[in-house]
Amino acid sequence: MGDKANAHPGAAGRATAADHPASVRNVVLVGHSGSGKTTLVEALALTAGAVNRAGRVEDGGTVSDYDEIEHRQQRSVQLSLVPVDWDGYKINILDTPGYADFVGELRAGLRAADAALFVVSASDGVDGSTRMVWEECAAVGMPRAIVVTHLESARADFEEMTRICAEAFGGDDPDAVLPLYLPLRGPEAPDGHAPVTGLIGLLTQRLFDYASGERKEGEPGPEQRQLIEDARNRLIEGIIAESEDETLMDRYLGGEEIDLKTLVQDLERAVARGTFFPVLAAAPAAEGARQGLGTVELLELVTGGFPTPLERPAPSVTTPDGAAREVRACDPDGPLVAEVVKTASDPYVGRVSLVRVFSGTLRPDATVHVSGHGLTDRGHEDHDVDERIGTLSAPFGKQQRALTHCIAGDLASVARLNRAETGDTLSAKDDPLLMEPWQMPDPLLPLAIEAHSKADEDKLSQGLGRLVAEDPTMRLEQNPATHQVVLWCLGEAHADVALERLRNRYGVRVDVVPHKVSLRETFAGTSSGRGRHVKQSGGHGQFAICEIEVEPLPNGSGIEFVDKVIGGAVPRQFIPSVEKGVRAQAARGVAAGYPLIDVRVTLRDGKAHSVDSSDAAFQTAGALALREAAADARIHLLEPVAEVSVLVGDDYVGAVMSDLSGRRGRVVGTEQAGSGRTLVRAEVPEIEIGRYAVDLRSISHGTARFERHYARHEPMPQQIADRIRERTPDS
Numbered sequence: 001m002g003d004k005a006n007a008h009p010g011a012a013g014r015a016t017a018a019d020h021p022a023s024v025r026n027v028v029l030v031g032h033s034g035s036g037k038t039t040l041v042e043a044l045a046l047t048a049g050a051v052n053r054a055g056r057v058e059d060g061g062t063v064s065d066y067d068e069i070e071h072r073q074q075r076s077v078q079l080s081l082v083p084v085d086w087d088g089y090k091i092n093i094l095d096t097p098g099y100a101d102f103v104g105e106l107r108a109g110l111r112a113a114d115a116a117l118f119v120v121s122a123s124d125g126v127d128g129s130t131r132m133v134w135e136e137c138a139a140v141g142m143p144r145a146i147v148v149t150h151l152e153s154a155r156a157d158f159e160e161m162t163r164i165c166a167e168a169f170g171g172d173d174p175d176a177v178l179p180l181y182l183p184l185r186g187p188e189a190p191d192g193h194a195p196v197t198g199l200i201g202l203l204t205q206r207l208f209d210y211a212s213g214e215r216k217e218g219e220p221g222p223e224q225r226q227l228i229e230d231a232r233n234r235l236i237e238g239i240i241a242e243s244e245d246e247t248l249m250d251r252y253l254g255g256e257e258i259d260l261k262t263l264v265q266d267l268e269r270a271v272a273r274g275t276f277f278p279v280l281a282a283a284p285a286a287e288g289a290r291q292g293l294g295t296v297e298l299l300e301l302v303t304g305g306f307p308t309p310l311e312r313p314a315p316s317v318t319t320p321d322g323a324a325r326e327v328r329a330c331d332p333d334g335p336l337v338a339e340v341v342k343t344a345s346d347p348y349v350g351r352v353s354l355v356r357v358f359s360g361t362l363r364p365d366a367t368v369h370v371s372g373h374g375l376t377d378r379g380h381e382d383h384d385v386d387e388r389i390g391t392l393s394a395p396f397g398k399q400q401r402a403l404t405h406c407i408a409g410d411l412a413s414v415a416r417l418n419r420a421e422t423g424d425t426l427s428a429k430d431d432p433l434l435m436e437p438w439q440m441p442d443p444l445l446p447l448a449i450e451a452h453s454k455a456d457e458d459k460l461s462q463g464l465g466r467l468v469a470e471d472p473t474m475r476l477e478q479n480p481a482t483h484q485v486v487l488w489c490l491g492e493a494h495a496d497v498a499l500e501r502l503r504n505r506y507g508v509r510v511d512v513v514p515h516k517v518s519l520r521e522t523f524a525g526t527s528s529g530r531g532r533h534v535k536q537s538g539g540h541g542q543f544a545i546c547e548i549e550v551e552p553l554p555n556g557s558g559i560e561f562v563d564k565v566i567g568g569a570v571p572r573q574f575i576p577s578v579e580k581g582v583r584a585q586a587a588r589g590v591a592a593g594y595p596l597i598d599v600r601v602t603l604r605d606g607k608a609h610s611v612d613s614s615d616a617a618f619q620t621a622g623a624l625a626l627r628e629a630a631a632d633a634r635i636h637l638l639e640p641v642a643e644v645s646v647l648v649g650d651d652y653v654g655a656v657m658s659d660l661s662g663r664r665g666r667v668v669g670t671e672q673a674g675s676g677r678t679l680v681r682a683e684v685p686e687i688e689i690g691r692y693a694v695d696l697r698s699i700s701h702g703t704a705r706f707e708r709h710y711a712r713h714e715p716m717p718q719q720i721a722d723r724i725r726e727r728t729p730d731s
Contacts, residue, residue, distance in 0.1 A: 016394065016401070018090045021309045021330045021409035025302050026092045026356075028109040030137075031119035032127045033098030036149035040119060041082050041095045043284045043292035044299060048084035048091070050396065077497050079105040079342050081354060081411060083394045089303045092411045100129050100702055101491035103441050104473030108341040108422065110136070111438045112356040112411060115143040115306035117298070118169075122148050122156035126168040128649070128703030134169050143274040143306055144169075147298065148281045151183060151196045158183050158196075162279050169277060175238045179279040180267075181297060182228055186211060196283060199294060200224055202232040203263055208297070213289025215296050239263055242270035264304075271305035278305070309409025315339075315358050316436040320371050320384055325433060327359050332407040336360030336368065338426040339435050340417070343470045345505060351469075353414045354395070355406070355426065358435070362406040362414070362426070364392045369432040370417070371425045383419055386429045390416030421469040443475050443488035444708060445693040447495045448516070450485070452509035460485075463506035467498060474498065481518035481595070492694055517686045519594040519724070520638040520713045526551040528604075529629025531581075531621035536612070543609035544617035546570060546578050548625045549602045550633070555712050559586050560600040570606035574618040578603055581622025590630035592637060592725045597713065601626065637721035638713035639685050646680040646696065648704035653678045655699050663688035664717075683711060 018024045029037045045051045082093045096102075096109040110116070116137050120126055137144055146169065148161050158179075166174035181201055185194035197211040200220055205228065207220040220228075236258065240248045243266040252258055270276035280301065282294035314329040317337055328334050342354035355362065362368075365388065372383030392412045393400035406412035420426065423440075427433040451457035464485070468476045475488035489495040502508045528549050535542040553560060561579045570578065579601075586596035606621070644665070648656050657667055657680060665684035673679040684692075689708065696704050715721075 017403045017405055018407055018410045024090050024309055024409045025306050026113045027302050027306060028094040028096060028113035028116050029119055030096060030116050030133050031098055032130055035119045035121045037095055037119045039284050040282055041093055043295050045082055045084055046285055047291045047295035048086045050084045077102050079109050081395050086299045087303055091302055099493050101494035107438055112341045114309055114312050118144060118146045120146055120148055121150045122161050123150045123153035125164055128701055131168055141274045143272055144277050145301060146279045151281055151283050158281055165279055177277045178235050178238045182231060183281045200228050202228055202235045203260060210293040213286060215291050239267045242276045268305045272307040317433050320432050320434050330408045331359055332361050334359040335431055336428045337433055338362055340420050340422055340424045343422045345466060351418055353417045353420055355414050356411050357406050357408050359408050367429050368426045369429045370420045371432055371434040373437045383424055385419050387417055387419055389414050422472045440472050443473055443490050445489045445491055446515040446690060447487040447489055448484045448513050449510040450513055452511050456509045459508045463502050463508040466506060467501060482516040484516055515690055517640055521589055521591050521594050521596045522598045522636050522638055523550050523552045524634040524636050527629040527633035529625040531625030533617050533621040541612040542617040543612035544621035546606035546621045546625050547604045549604055550629045551600050553598045553600050555598060557598045559583055562600060562602040564602050564604055571608050577615045577618035578622035581619035582626050585623035585626045590627055591635040636715040639687055639716040641683050641711045641714050642686050642708040643711045644682045644684050644706055644708050646704055646706040647673055648678055648700050650676050650678055652700045656680055659699055660684060
């Protein structure tokens with residue numbers, strides 16, 4: 001791994017179907033926006049022979065622009081797969097978005113991969129969101145390595161960045177994060193900057209020169225050997241510390257020269273176990289060059305050090321009714337268990353699903369069972385259907401290369417799965433199974449929308465259905481209280497992409513309108529009202545009189561109706577009519593047009609007419625009585641209050657608490673939540689946190705996350721209630 005002498009260019013190229021899980025590597029690239037992930041993917045594809053020069057794809061003898069196949073802007077907000085062949089291995093490279101708004105695509109990449117490459121810019125460093133993803137990977141034991149990019153920057157300092165990575169990712173053991181190579185700089189340019197032209201392997205002490213555009217191996221000089229001596233000794237000690245051979249450290253400290261083959265094998269095992277995290281350097285190829293700096297070393301690390309799908313534990317699988325099932329890890333001959341990790345819509349092909357097969361073998365034109373998790377709260381229908389899949393293919397941008405099969409451990413695109421959505425499980429139709437879902441972030445930024453025209457209104461429902469089918473991090477809400485259609489998103493960029501897809505992909509134009517929260521009304525004290533509905537206009541008239549008393553109830557009590565009529569003043573058959581009228585008026589509101597809650601309405605007295613009284617008349621009288629009672633009472637306008645939990649770094653606790661107070665929030669407690677983290681609990685009016693998902697990211701520099709849950713409705717301050725009443729017609 002890493003220090004092999006040959007690049008094996010003859011064995012490289014565009015990936016085809018794998019025949020055994022041991023020959024597959026699934027790796028996801030992680031890093032903040034601008035760290036160079038997509039450029040690195042292109043450089044790896046170029047070195048592997050999948051493209052014939054930077055930015056151009058060779059397919060069947062023709063060459064087309066890579067940017068036309070998959071626009072960079074589009075790839076920056078979604079998960080994309082680039083499969084390549086290298087040295088007899090199929091490597092599925094999963095490129096994830098760096099924007100925090102598209103963490104759902106990142107989670108999908110982590111689900112589909114068996115190891116992660118963290119891409120860090122030498123000029124920008126490590127941001128808070130990247131640290132959080134590292135912690136997620138650590139929690140599940142995912143093997144990781146670090147790639148330092150942007151070495152061409154004048155501010156680039158590989159040694160300093162390695163130290164920063166050790167501090168950020170090493171935790172209690174910074175010696176678990178060490179470089180495998182040191183970059184070599186060429187002659188100094190007129191601007192004073194010396195470009196990186198090669199690498200020195202710390203274990204083999206071999207020089208790999210990329211100055212000509214192709215990797216050439218050579219012998220380092222005495223000065224270069226002296227340059228790497230300290231770093232080499234530290235690397236060897238770090239590898240030996242992770243060795244399963246407990247005698248190795250004693251032998252090394254006793255002066256024994258440890259065999260290179262032993263060191264490489266121990267390094268590979270430590271990387272695969274997720275206990276050692278090598279740091280490498282990479283740079284894209286220059287114009288006309290065949291190989292980018294460090295790309296061969298990276299491909300060798302992936303094939304030699306990252307685990308095979310066979311080493312990934314079997315997923316937790318049940319039958320659709322919840323009974324546990326045993327499934328062997330990554331068995332191509334086992335029962336079919338595959339998962340849709342991404343869903344996309346193609347204007348020519350229709351719905352295309354990116355699928356990771358965990359067990360069994362997927363074949364074209366097979367009939368499979370589709371099982372879903374019923375995310376009805378996010379606008380997703382439950383799935384329990386059989387579907388016949390279309391073609392299998394290996395994607396490269398928007399091009400697809402047909403596959404004859406997809407075995408356990410591999411990934412493929414599947415056409416014509418019209419019902420399957422992201423997160424659904426594919427299994428045999430006669431043996432339906434369901435995989436445990438992966439954790440998706442809760443979308444907390446509301447986007448209220450309306451159809452732009454009648455034509456758009458006709459297409460809106462279908463367009464929204466397709467949109468949420470592609471993206472399980474988006475939640476579709478038809479709010480019955482505010483009568484708004486709300487798309488809940490992860491951030492502003494997420495919302496912008498949703499609107500763009502509705503407009504350009506599904507031909508639906510919408511207007512964004514202010515998001516409303518579900519306000520309520522209640523009585524501040526006891527009040528009485530008399531409803532009199534008496535009309536005579538020829539024929540049967542209308543006659544109904546009722547007298548009620550209204551008193552407030554504790555929060556959450558709803559509307560309580562009590563009959564205390566004495567002597568039959570209101571005939572028994574009309575008492576339900578009074579209640580119906582009271583409840584109908586309560587639903588319409590009595591002051592500012594918001595539903596009335598948490599009151600007891602007691603019917604005390606009334607009058608009826610033997611001929612002119614009716615159900616409708618007493619409904620009207622009940623409504624009038626409630627309105628009269630409200631006119632003589634003080635009415636509280638109630639706003640929803642949310643319980644908010646913010647997980648934030650200790651450095652930003654003060655700023656977060658101050659911001660919550662400025663939103664009329666009440667901090668109810670704080671507690672330590674691991675090293676350097678604090679959990680802040682508060683109660684905040686929902687009207688104040690509509691954009692909190694955006695604002696918190698700014699306050700904490702992207703390092704905090706929060707949850708919110710409805711707690712209760714409570715009276716809002718009088719001055720705010722007065723402003724809302726002024727904006728409400730007929731209030």
